[in-house]
Amino acid sequence: PLVTSKEMFKKAYKGGYAIGAFNVNNMEIIQGIVEAGKEENAPLILQVSAGARKYAQPVYLKKLVEAAVEYSGLPIVLHLDHGDSFEICKACVDDGFTSVMIDGSKYPFEENIALTKKVVDYAHSKGVVVEAELGRLSGIEDAVSVSERDAAFTDPDEAVEFVERTGVDSLAIAIGTSHGAYKFKGEPRLDFERLEKISSMLPNFPLVLHGASSVPQEFVEICNKYGGQIPGAKGVPEDMLRKAAEMGVCKINIDTDLRLAMTASIRKYLAENPSHFDPRQYLGPGREAIKQMVIHKMRDVLGCSGKA
Numbered sequence: 001p002l003v004t005s006k007e008m009f010k011k012a013y014k015g016g017y018a019i020g021a022f023n024v025n026n027m028e029i030i031q032g033i034v035e036a037g038k039e040e041n042a043p044l045i046l047q048v049s050a051g052a053r054k055y056a057q058p059v060y061l062k063k064l065v066e067a068a069v070e071y072s073g074l075p076i077v078l079h080l081d082h083g084d085s086f087e088i089c090k091a092c093v094d095d096g097f098t099s100v101m102i103d104g105s106k107y108p109f110e111e112n113i114a115l116t117k118k119v120v121d122y123a124h125s126k127g128v129v130v131e132a133e134l135g136r137l138s139g140i141e142d143a144v145s146v147s148e149r150d151a152a153f154t155d156p157d158e159a160v161e162f163v164e165r166t167g168v169d170s171l172a173i174a175i176g177t178s179h180g181a182y183k184f185k186g187e188p189r190l191d192f193e194r195l196e197k198i199s200s201m202l203p204n205f206p207l208v209l210h211g212a213s214s215v216p217q218e219f220v221e222i223c224n225k226y227g228g229q230i231p232g233a234k235g236v237p238e239d240m241l242r243k244a245a246e247m248g249v250c251k252i253n254i255d256t257d258l259r260l261a262m263t264a265s266i267r268k269y270l271a272e273n274p275s276h277f278d279p280r281q282y283l284g285p286g287r288e289a290i291k292q293m294v295i296h297k298m299r300d301v302l303g304c305s306g307k308a
């Protein structure tokens with residue numbers, strides 16, 4: 001059924017595992033993820049960004065997710081990723097989403113609180129849960145100084161005050177991850193001391209990791225072998241994600257790894273079958289690559305297999 005993340009986060013927190021939150025914007029991506037969830041009997045968070053709503057039109061995504069629920073029978077959350085205004089969050093709540101993110105992390109502390117509280121009050125009145133963000137994921141790798149990194153990462157004391165004053169259901173924190181395929185210039189590093197502090201000060205409270213793709217070199221190499229150009233792409237090592245999942249992180253966002261899996265397999269297919277031009281011939285393998293990638297994530301990284 002279509003569910004909120006309340007129950008699945010409670011179980012994930014206690015069980016020391018995380019739920020995968022996968023970005024979706026077309027049929028094959030949704031199908032690949034849902035097939036993986038079926039095979040692994042895992043709960044799913046299908047998340048839609050503002051860009052995905054523009055690309056596909058909201059009604060298509062809503063119906064595709066409803067189809068996924070009907071087809072799989074799995075507990076599925078329909079989540080708005082990085083909502084940037086009260087209006088888009090309200091629209092999604094009114095449109096049947098079971099979870100919304102309001103990302104006020106670019107605003108000063110007090111403004112982030114005010115905006116988040118406004119969304120929480122509305123969403124909770126409709127039985128919808130809310131994710132917020134405190135701290136900035138910006139590519140702080142460039143920020144060489146410790147003080148700059150410190151300024152960007154989530155402050156544990158602020159996190160406690162933020163949760164208390166907004167009533168938010170989960171919090172995306174900044175501890176060194178960033179969106180996209182180029183997450184680290186040097187050695188990958190997450191601030192686990194900070195994560196430890198935040199989770200000890202917010203016991204039983206679900207934390208969220210954005211920018212958590214691992215950017216498997218296997219797919220980077222296939223992309224680059226068949227006409228792609230993504231040199232130096234680097235992500236979060238999987239063992240760091242497993243560790244975070246045991247430290248209060250209940251939701252791990254994955255978009256880039258889906259893109260790489262699908263793109264690598266489509267580039268390879270087209271290169272090896274120059275005479276083929278039926279979209280099903282390359283979208284099918286793209287979908288299968290996503291399925292296999294998500295099965296691996298559920299089994300070997302998130303630990304949510306068998307938890308539906």
Ligand SMILES: O=C(COP(=O)(O)O)N(O)CCCCO
Nearest residue numbers: 180210211212213253254255256
């Ligand atoms: O946290 C993430 C995904 O992070 P990643 O880029 O590591 O897959 N998202 O919120 C998805 C939207 C950002 C574009 O990727």
Ligand code: NA
Nearest residue numbers: 081082101131
């Ligand atoms: Na989100």
Ligand SMILES: [Zn+2]
Nearest residue numbers: 179210211253
């Ligand atoms: Zn994100």
